Amino acid sequence: MMKITFPDGAVREYQPGTTALDIAKSISEGLAKKVLAASVNGAVWDATRAINSDSTLKLLTWNEAEGKSTFWHSSAHLMAEAVESIFPGVKFWVGPATQNPPGFYYDMDLGDRKITEEELVALEKKMNELAKQNNPYIRKEISKTEAVKYFFDKGDEYKLDLLHNLDDGNITFYTQGGFTDLCRGPHIPQTGLIKAIKLTNIAGAYWKGDEKNKQLTRIYGITFPNQKELDEYLQLLEEAKKRDHRKLGKELGIYTMDDDVGQGLIMWLPNGTIVIEELEKLAKETEKAAGYKRVVTPHIAKESMYITSGHLPYYADSMYPPMEMDGEKYYLKSMNCPHHHKIFAAEPKSYRDLPYRIAEYGTVYRYEQSGELFGLMRVRCLHMNDAHIYCTREQFAAEFRAVNEMYQKYFKIFGIEKYIMRLSLHSPDKLGKKYVNEPELWKETEAMVRDVLIESNIPFVEVQDEAAFYGPKIDVQIFSVIGREFTLATNQVDFSQGRSFKLQYTSKDNIAETPLIIHRAPLGTHERFIGFLLEHYAGKLPVWLAPLQVKILPISDKFIDYAQNVLESLKKADIRAEIDDRPEKIGKKIRDTELARVPYMLVIGEKEISENKVSIRRQGKGDLGAKEVSIFINEILEEIKTRASE
Known part of the structure; x- marks a missing residue:
């Protein structure tokens, strides 16, 4: 037994x-x-x-993330079976489950054929037919030789490429109904568990994410174990479309991109730059109060520094290729930590200097595959709310707890009510390959992080094989008001790079010690966080963040002079305001200002001038009545000062 x-x-x-x-x-x-x-x-x-x-x-079950992932990956295979029945000869690349967006996709080579929206509906119908057959997903272990022969006979270069990197003895096929695929699994017991199906999108995707390769067809979909959940999801999807940060970013003049500049390289327009400056102001105030010192580092560095840090070769695939000058190789900075380590090492340190906290909104460059680029969420140039804390082991718990408390302060400011910390751990069988080969230090530091989370009553889940190469980390998962999940930032423990860079401080006993390092970025990057905020607030940013805080709406030209006086008073108070002096009716001005998502409108007519007041309208709330300009200014300044969320 x-x-x-x-x-x-x-x-x-x-x-x-x-x-x-x-x-x-x-x-x-x-x-x-x-x-x-x-x-x-x-x-x-x-x-x-x-x-x-x-x-x-x-x-x-469906209640666990791994259950959903298995369900959706199995649905990808069901979709592939449907595609193969309608498009004989199709060749498949990969079909994973996805988290953002939730569901699955499959990349495929259809030759010269194209899938239309009508055919997408036909595929859905076919998937439903196949699901009702309740066919089991059957796992079969197979030798590499047999697998190669199977796909060679089919003329499938995509699966042969996948097999090239697999070891004999680790190869499995899965079959359901009339479809067989190379797959490591796992899968759900049978297709009949899939009750509700929606294919959501058709896109192009380069093979292996490389634009030099052939473009494949990618079909996205989502499935549920009942129709009710699918209906609720589709309703949520419609709301999410209205909140798409790419749509809102264009409408609100937040950012732009241009092919001559390059894919994934964001240019911030004046409105977006205001949002950036306000976020930086918040971060700098918060970090100053927490004892951080600000630093600035260059955008490039020599190869030798990244060899010392270990990012080469661990991280080389995500870095831009080197530039050669005077016989030296230079890389665009893909992370700030090595530069910060050099700053720590620039001057002697003793235990009295620790914890040593330095912060920077550092610009980093990462070569994301073109197929993975997505608006502000996946870019190649990032502006990161980065900082590093150098501390003793005795100081670690308090410092790590303080970082988590900073996260929670930000959650309150931005109205983030749902969040979870993902404690990402190493995988023991990948030591020396993916992770620094220090098994005892891994156990020790993972336990230290876990203890802080438990003592702080912070909700967290543990995930294997997702740590940084130099130590465990926390990935901060936040949820928008409509339930969409975003990875905001990371909080990492580093027991390796201090030794690599020979960082030392003198202890109370006059002994040279190596500090522990905490890498943290509570607001993540401007790119991802602003993308989240646009969707979270549906473009209706709180007053303190709004690029334009007040729009003055004179009913006719004869009230322009009074409007100008109001504008001057607002500007003296450092309130961002403009006058709508177009020869339009007041109703249209109000509608246009609502659509522009400006928080406050000040309507000016004969009555307002006679009473020396302004009539106030609030975005989404309507008429708030008339007030003296000085009273309105005091109220809005208080709203800005406290960073009220609405």
């Missing part, structure tokens, strides 16, 4: 060869109907795969 340990610590015995689905049935038939996959000793498996030795087991 083998022992199965459940998440609550309970242990049950089963015959070797029992599947997770069998175990679920032994608990209850109702539970078994909900099981999509299983976590066996921390790895996600098919629920129908035999377990042959003592193991830890967690049954995964």
Whole structure:
């Protein structure tokens, strides 16, 4: 008999060869109907795969992220089966589950054929037909030789390319109905679990994300275990379209891009630059109060520094290629930490200087694949709210806790009510490859981070194999008001680079010690955070962030002089304001200002002049009545000072 340990610590015995689905049935038939996959000793498996030795087991349903991911990846295979039935001879590249947007996609080579919107509807119908057949997903282990022959006979260069990098003994095929694919899995038990299907988009995607390669067709979709959830999601999707930061960014004059400048390189327009300056002001005030000192570093550095840091070769694929001058190689800066380490090392330090906190809105350059670029969310030039804290081990818990408290302060300011911290851990079998080969230090620092999170009552989940190469990290996941998930920032612990750069401080005992390093970026990058804010607020930024805070609307030209006096008073108070002096009716001026999402409108007519007042309208709230200009100025200044969210 083998022992199965459940998440609550309970242990049950089963015959070797029992599947997770069998175990679920032994608990209850109702539970078994909900099981999509299983976590066996921390790895996600098919629920129908035999377990042959003592193991830890967690049954995964739709309520778990791994359950949804398995469901959507299985749906990608179902879509591929439907595509193959309608477009014989199609060749497939990869079809993963996705988090943002949620669902799945499959990249495919259709030859000279194109999929139309009408055919997308036909594919949906076919997927529903196939799902109802309730075919099982069958896993088969296969040798590399057999796999190569299978795809060679099909003339499938894409799967042959995938096989090239796989080791013999780690290859599996999955079959459902009439479709077979190279896949490591896992998959749900059968297609009948997929009850509601929507194919959402057709796009082009370069093979391997490289624009030098052939462009494939990418079909996006999403599925649910019931129609009600799909209907709710589609309603949310419609709202999300209205809030798309790319649409709002154009409408509000926030940013632009140009092919002559380059893909993924953002140019901030005057309105966007105001938002940036206000965010920087917030960060600088917060960091000054927390004891940070500001620094500025160059945008390039020599190759030798990135070899010392370990970013070469760990990070080389994400860096721009080097420039050669005078026999030296220089790289565009892809991260700020090596420069900050050099600043720490520039002057001798003692324990009295620690914790040593330095901050910079540093510009970094990362060569994201063109197929992954997306508005402000995935770019190649980033302006990062970066900082590094150099501290002793005794200081670590307090410093790490303070960083998390800074995150929570920002959440309150921006009205972020739902968030979760992802504690990203290393993978022991990748030490020396993906991660620094220090097993004991990994265990120690991961425990230190975990303890701080538990003591601070901060919600978090643990994720394997997503740490930085030099230490564990926290990825901060935030949710907009409509529930869309964003990765805001990161908070990393570094036990490696201090030694690599020979960073030292003199301890109380006059001994040279290496500091622990905390990498943190609570507001992430301007690019991603402003993209989030545009969607979170639907473009209706709070007054303190709004590029234009007040629009003055004279009813006719004879009130322009009074409007000009009001404008001067607002400008003296450092309030961003303009006059709409167009020869339009007041109704149109109000509608246009609402559409421009300006927080306040001051309407001026005969009555306002006679009473020496202005009539105030608030974005989304309508008429607030008439007030003296000085009173309005005091009220809006208080709203700006407190950074009120609405």
